Structures are given as C-alpha cells and as structure tokens.
Amino acid sequence: MRSTGSTMLLTGNHAAAYGAMLARPKVIPIYPITPQTPIAEKLTELQLQGLLNAEFITPESEHSAMAACISASLTGVRVFTATSSQGLLLMHELLHFASGARTPIVMANANRTPAIPWGFWADHTDSLAQRDTGWIQFYTESPQEALDTVLQAYLTAETVGLPAMVIFEAFYVTHCLEVVEVPAQEAVDSYLPPYEPEVKLDPEVGRSFGNVVDQKMYFQHRRSLDQAMERVFETARNADEQWRELTGRGYGIVEKYKSDDAETVLLTMGSISGTAKVAVDNMRKSGLSVGLLKVRLFRPFPVQELRRELQGRQRIVILDRNFSPGCGGILHQETKAALYGMKNVPPVFGYLAGVGGVNVSPQKIEEMVRSALRAAECPVKSIWAGDE
C-alpha cells in the first residue's frame, strides 16, 4: 500500500489507472481498445506489484465487460472499467441497463472518433452520444484531472446511485505526459469509504432483481432516476470541495476562467479548454472583453450554473469538438436549451471546431470569436470551423 503520496510523470491513461487503483475496486472487467489499452496494462502491473487486489476479467467484448460490471456491482462490490468509441458504442444497450439498475460503476472513456471512417482522433461524439443513457458525465482535460475525477466520480456515483463516466481525449490526454500528484492510499481511504450496499445479490439477502414491471412502476422508476440526477449537482460539488480540502485541487462543475466581467464568454469542454485559455489571454491583451467557462459536468447538464453565469452577457461562443448529424454541436444545442426563457438571453454562436480531432490553435479560436463579434445575426445552426 502506498502510504505517502508521490509525484510521477504520467500519461492520462496511467493517471486514470492510478486513480482507479486508489479507489480499491474489487472487480475489473475490461477489454482493450486504442487508445485506452495502457489503462488495463497499468492496472494489471499494479496488481502484480501488490498495490491492487481485484478480480480481473478479460471478456471477449466491451458489451460483456459492461455486463460483468453491472452484475458484479449488483453483487455489492465496487467495479471499474474503461473503454473508448467503438467499445463504448457496443456497450450502449447496457449503459441504459446500468443506470436503470442504479449501479455506481465508474468507467473511464477515452474520446475517439467513431467509425466509419476509421480513425483514432480526439472527438467527443462517442460519449456525448450516450447523454441519454443516464450516466453522470465528467469531461476532463489533463492527466491530473483524470486521476482526481475518478475518485470524485466514485464518491458522487455511490452517493446518488448512478453510474459515472470520466472522460478524456485520445492522445491529447491519454498519451500526454504530465507531472501528476498521486495521493496516498490512506488519504484516499479517508475520502472514499468502502462500498457496502445493504441490498445486493446474495443468498443471505434473498431478493431478486430486474423483473418485468408494469407501466406505472416504470414511470416511477424513471422519476426516481430523475431525482437522483438532480442530487448530482450538490453531491458533485461537495465531492469536489472535499477533494480540494484533501489535496488542494478542485475544479468545480463548471470552471470559470476570467469570465466574471467578460462581455463575450467562450464555452468549451475537454482539452481544447487549455488552448482556449491561451486565446482568451491573447484577446484580452488586445482589449477584447472575453472569458471562458469550461463545462466539466456535462450530465446532468449544469443548467442553473450556466443561466447564472451567462446572464447579461453580450455574446456566447461555443466550441464543439463533436457533431450530431441533423442537430449540430451538442454543447451548442444543450446550452441554448438551458438558456431558453431567460430574459435578455445573449446570442449563442456555436462552432464545430475540432470535429474529427483536428487541431484547433489559439489563432483559430480568436478568429472564431472575432467572427462572432462581427456577425450581424446569430445563426441558429452550428457553424463549421473554416466557414466563418
């Protein structure tokens, strides 16, 4: 056991692995897929080193991996898994299953472009396309944040009884090396209590799970799922606060960067946020009143936070590293819906920047902001980057 914290040079994958290790999962069903494979590799290494004591299952597909996660979680143990794009999509049926079953599974997802065409590039479409499945979603931008969020995700998930995804991008985060503070096991133990639900699959408990229900029962069930989702805001905030107290690091559910007095506010998710912060600094130097909000908790969508923060702004510029055909940028769409009915709602520009993993430079971001500032009208549709 690691009794003292340490500072290591870690990739995003390995940082997530260390986060998982510290959470002491008992069962890890996991299937490899580029770019997530180092997560499983690191976890097995840690097990061999005696730092982890888990039952590893290596099923034949991600679908089976998620199936094992759900059933193991219902048997009353903490589980962990990780996947990416194709694997996540293959799990889709069971993602609904997991949230319906109220299993507090934590899964790391490496954002990768879904086929066809084949690619391994950073794009949030894979996890955003799961936004209706009832999973809590955290979008992180760095190896450190990934590690920290894994633990926060467990605490949040196990408190409200919903599964959670900790999401970071292919290569930009998964393979990016960074100095990471890995907390001591004892510290994490004081933060995250053991997972010991009373009701579980066990002959001593005797109850069965998952029978067919009638319409009214189903309605009720969905409603209580909604209630659980509502509790996530406060729970996630508290989890983040406690983590800050423990480690000095906190992120909020929406991170603010020089946005308090900004007339124009950029909204981003994921690693593009770092680049956008540079762009914000540049633009501010040239006299533009610009700030940034990084959406970290995407599900449940932080409606109240955004309505509060975006009240009275001149312009909102949203950068989407994803694309939903027939709809446009997903953050764009969700934000507009969140702001609907607000008095003096500012025009919300959405840019499809970074779709397919294309590089988005600070200059590019600046161009998009300036274009938005110049525009006479705000288009309803999301704008493909380059068309501005």
Add this chain to the structure above:
Amino acid sequence: MPKAAEVIPTIWTTLWSDANNTGTWRTAIPVYQHRLSPCRLSCPVGGTIPVWADKLRNCEFYEAWSEIVANNPFPAVTGRVCHHPCESACNRSQFDEKVSIKLLERYLGDLALEKGWPLPEKGLAKKQRVAIIGGGPAGLSAAYQLALRGYRVEIFEAKQMPGGLLRYGIPPYRLPREVLDCEIDRLLQLGIQVHTGSAINGAEEYRRLQKDYDALFIATGARRPRKLHLSGSDFGIVKDGLDLLFQVNSGSDPKMEKKVIVIGGGNTAVDAARVARRLGAEQVTIVYRRTEAEMPSQESEILEAREEGVEFLFLASPVRIEKEADNGYRLICQKMRLGEKDASGRPRPEAVPQAYFPLEADQIIMAIGSDAVIPDISEQPALNGSLLKVDEKQETSVEGIFAGGDLTSTERFVSSALGAGKKAAEHIDQLWAGSLRNDNSDNYGEEAVTYKEVNTFYFSRSQAVKNNLLQATERVQNFQEVQLGISEGQALSEAARCFNCGLCVQCDNCFYFCPDMAVKKGNSGEKEYSILEQYCKGCGLCVKECPRGAIVLKEESK
C-alpha cells in the same frame, strides 16, 4: 451524505409467487381413484389382484392372502385349476408377457395352508338360516360368504364328501386331495354344517326345506352326462368319462384297456385321457370334432397331456363301433370340417360326406359334456334352455330360492361357480340386511384401466415366471401332482411384474412430475397424496406419469 442503498427504488423483489393462485387457470383437476383393472373385471369372484399382488411384492404375505380370501376361500385350489381369465385380460401381456397370477395365488394358498392361517371369523350371529343344496364349489362359496355375514348355513351334499367336481371331477395329479381337504375343512371351521349322503329329491323335500329355512341356494351341478348313442354301444367298451373320474377320485382302481379313445374336447376329456394313461393305457387318443383352437380345455392341460403321450385327432367324429375279427374293436369315425360359427361362437363342425376311417380301440370313453338335472322347486321352474334360469341376483323364478354353478350356467368353470355362490350369498343377505353390502362402496370409476393408460417407461421387459413341472415320463407312473408351484423368490419377482393397474402404490411419481409443486405428499409417514387446488393448473402430467392409471383427470365445473 445519504447512503446509496436508501435511494434504490423497488426494482428488487419483495414478495413471493405463491400468493398467486394459478389454480384458476385449470378446467380439469386430477383425482386419485382406485380403479378397476381388467384382471379384476374378468375374475368371476371379483378378485382384487392388483391389491394383493402389491402386498405380496412387499412381502406382506398374510395381508395378501387375506385380500384374496375375502372373495375366494380356496386359493390353493383355484391357484391350481382356475382357467385364469385374469391372465388373458392382463394388461402386461401387451407389454411383454402376462403376469402369472394363478401361480401367485397358488403360492399364497399353499403358504396359508403351511402356516395354518385361518379364514376370517364368522360374522355376528344372525337369526336367519340358509340351506345350500350341493356341496360343490358354488355351494361352498355361498356358504362361506353367508357365514362371514353371520348366517346359519347348512349344506346338503348327496355324495359322501363335499367338494363336488373339485373332488370327483378333477384328478389328484391336478388337485391333490390334501390341498382340497384342507381348504374345505378350513372353511367348515366357520361353523357350517354339512349333511353328506343327503341328496334332496323331489318337490316334497324342497317344500320342507323352504319351510324350515329362510332361503335356499341350489348348486347341484350338471351331473347327467350327455350320451352319444352309437351303434355298437352295447359291446360294452364305452365308458363315461365323468364316471371314470369319479371312480378314480373315490379311491377305486378301475381297469383300463390298452388302446383307449376319448371322445370330447373339454377338461373332462383331457383328464380322462391322462387318467387312462396312468391306469396303464398304452395308446390314448382324444378324438374331437373341431380343432385344437376350439377345445374348451385349458392350454396347459393339453400341453401336459401331449407330454404324457396322449395323442389328439382333430376334426373327427365317432359314427359307430364295430367288432373286429380277432376280438378287437374299432371305432368308425367321420372327418369333419369347420363351418359357420354356431351359438357358442365356435365354428360349427360339418361332416365331410363319405369321409370315413377306422380307429382301433379297446375302450372308448365318452366325455362330451353333461347336463343339469332341474330340481323340483316348483311345478314349472323357469328354464334357460336346459338349465335352471336365474336373474342377475342368482334368484330362480321361486322367491327365496337362489341357484348357481353348472346348474344355471354354461360356463363350466370352477371360478364361475365360486363367483355365482358369492353373488347369491350377497343377494340373499340383501333380503334381510337392506343395502347391498359389498366391496363396491368405493367409487371405482366407470372403466377398467387400459394398456394405453399404463406408462410402460417405468417397467423393463421380463419374462413371466413359468411353473415347475414333474418330468413327463415320471408323471404317468402315478397320480402325483404334476405342477409343482413356484418358490418364494419367484413369487416375489413375479408379483413385482404386476402393473397394479388402477391402484396407487405410492411410487411418488405424481409428486415428482408436477411442474407446479401442486402434489403434496402426506405428512407424518402417511403416504397419501393431495392436490393443492390453489396451484394445480390441470395439465395432467401426473396422470400421464402415473405408471398405473390410478389418477384420472376430472372436468371441473366452475
């Protein structure tokens, strides 16, 4: 922070399905029913074969024998001479071979004699007196059943000893005297009085009996041999078969010639032939006008006769007796052929014109049947052909006078006589006791269990036990019993072959095969079964898997 468990909604089960009464689904429900079996239906005394076979299989020897003697006081006798319609009806014969029920009955009969088991006690004494005329099987059976019910019974037997054809008709090599005597004596222990040498003749005597007794049962048999008037009968070589048997069975040692012809096809004919062999005849031929298939005699008798050197000549009929030049005789016979079926259901024998042939003979024995002598119970008692007529209560046209056996029936079988006596006794009892007290108080259902209702998966094919016989060459030397019976081990394994049609033997199959656990076994060692009505869906799997049709599905009206 609240624990996750508190917020889990009710998608975990909390109740159990046994609150759901699936019994409302069904339209029929299984009912356990002790049903009739074909063997029992065919038995003239109503023998409950599956019941006693089950007891025998479980080594409950006394209980098995007790079950038999409720209906038949002479199992050691019938176990030797009965024509076993039960075996012909046995469902098992459609699977591999019939169960050798007769051998089992004999085994138990002999065992009882060995152990000295008494018959059930006489019932509570009643005031009525019944006279029985004729101490043969019918009369003895009637006496038995009446005594069991408490009546005072007196038998009037013409001959010196009771037994009728059992004693005087069946030779000792088929029915040893000790066996017969033991079983009759055991019966008479019930306090039945027998007046031997007391023939009842004439209307006067019958009227006196009617006055002195509350009911009469007449079973005087068919003791008048039929005669065939052949030209040449006065040569003196013709003897009556029944007379021959009577002589032999009375202990005398009649002379027998060397070349003997026996005319006839029934048991009397075959017995006469075998007796002739034992008395020294060297060549014995049975001449019968039909073929072997139509012979009324039992198959085993024919087989044993053949083994003992008796020859058979079929489709031949005697015409006349002629004297030969050298003091010998010959019988001229005519060839016969089979024609249409006659009243007895057998093909009518038709003479083939001009087809005569001679047979050498020193002695000719006639055994072509016998007729009843109608008793003078009234001016004109109702007749059934040449027999005394009785209704289904065995009552004659004279009130209070019952009859049975060969006197009233063409079924010349021992068991039929026993059955008739039993039936008459039951109906006589009804005259005074009111309701018909017999063993039909249970609901047996309408039909006997058929072979289709037996689930043969639960049985493996095996051969029926065969009787042990004396060597044929040994047999003709004397009158020793030919059929030796079977051992205890053979009896137990043969009893195990009985399907027990219609009788629940607690094999638990119904319990094992219910998908709804709706068959309950009794509590505290008592192995009855009950159907849980709130769950039974009426699928009938228990009925199908009952190896012996002891459960039926009954429609339920809602």
Add this chain to the structure above:
Amino acid sequence: MNDMTKVKSYEIQEEKIFLPGHSACPGCAMALSLRYILNTMGPNTVGLIPPSCMGPIMGAQPYSSMLIPIFHNSFESSASSAAGIKRALKARGKDDVNVIALAGDGGTYDIGLQALSSVAEHNEDIIYFCMDNEGYMNTGTQKSSSTPRYAYTTSTPGGKKTKKKNIVEIMAAHRIPYVATATIGYLDDLVYKVRKAKEIKGTRFILLLIPCIEGWGFPENDVATMARLAVQTGVFPLYEVEDGEKYTINHGPQGLPIENYLSRQRRYRHLTKEQIAEIQCEVDRNWRRLEKLASLFSFKES
C-alpha cells in the same frame, strides 16, 4: 432386472426453493426441470435469467417464484453477467456460493454464444444451464440456431432449411471440465448430472432438452413422453463430456424409428417421406459419430 415400480428418491430439499404460483404454461417441461435444478443446487445459489420463457416463470415485479436471488440480465450476456457475479462473490469472500445461468437456446446458441465462449475459455466457475426448447418460444416460436432441420417455426413456415447447431460439441471443444445433456424424461439422470456438476470447479455446461407444448405442438401432459422419445429415437442422446475428451453415454437410442418422435409434433406435420428419411439418416450418423467418440478414449462406462 426388476421393474421400476418405485421411482428413486431425489432427496429434494423440501420444495422451498421453487415456489408454486409461477406463470409457466400448464405441464411446462422448463418449470419441471427448474424444480430439480434449483432443489439440487440448494439455497446457497445465485441465478441469472436472460429474456426467455424463464422470465415469466420467475415472476413479474414485485413477485419472485424462487427463493434464491435471481438477476435478469440482458439477452446476450448471461455468461458474462454470471462471471461478474461469481467474481464479485469471490472478492467478497463468498466463493462457496454457486452461480448458475439459466438461459434459453436463443440466449445460448445465438446471441449469447460469444459471451459464453469467452467465459468457457476463462473457465469461469459457473454452471451454465441451457434450457433448449429449440426456438424463441417466449416470443411466439421463431427459429433459433437450435431449431432442428425441417421444423416449422413462424420465421421458417416452410420448415427450417439448416441443421441444428451442436452446442455440446462446441462447448466440449473449449475443454471445460464438464458438459452434459439431460432431460426431464430421465429424472434420475438429470439430478445426477446437476449434483455432479455442482461438485466441479470451473465452467460447467448442461444442455437440457425442453419439449415445448405450444411451440412443438403436442398435448400438455406429454412432455415427459416427448423427452423420452427424443432419447429413445436417438435425436437427443444423454451423455457427458469431461475435459473435452472423456465421453460417457448414459442413455442412447433404442432402435426406435424417428417417425415415432416426429409424428407426434405439429411442427413436423408437413414433413415428406424423403425428409423423414433424411432426418433418420442424420440422427443415425450423429449417433454413430458419438459412439466413435466415446470409444476413442478408454474410459467408456455404460
């Protein structure tokens, strides 16, 4: 050999694991099989049921017909979910708890085969019971890859053109410790196999033939007879394969022509003489092959 007038006792722990009041069709062979499986496995068991006839038998919320906990997994994941439960129990120090999957043929031969193969390759410590009624019966008799050739289903109204998959050989090829076939027509044999499987560690697979009253078309009191006919005609021999190699034949065909089996089922009513002959040929060939396999290794018992 004496007559079996008494059936052997199975020492069923009194009937409290599987409760009456369940929604199986009257006379259902699956319910009957379940009775013996559950009572032999005992109360220290967790079961899994995918979408199948087992669903209604198990119950609708909030009722359960089984005293052991049952998890209703998704259709394709019976095996993988079972592995998850077993590993979780092991992690909780409860390795003695039996984990059994009760899947249909659809969830085994078709959509669940992938997960099952993986679990078998891992030799996960579970017993997988395939309740094979040769079709998707719960949804109204559609074909599965377990449906035999020429059988009518609603998705093969002219008779299925392809042969039934041999799942026993597939599982045996994984070299798992125990594979067996069983059916309720032979209760002794079924219970013997469940008991034997219970004592073995690793992946155990038992294929149960479940004659389906509705789907195959025969009277509701005939399930045991139909199961026996399947064995006696050679369609479904009862045998075991241990470690993928040791074949033991328990009950083989008794020379009964296949017509005795086919003619009693509505799903075969349309068969031509040629088709019947083909089926007979196939059954005979499969049996000869099985006999050869059994004799290949020196441990054959009879």
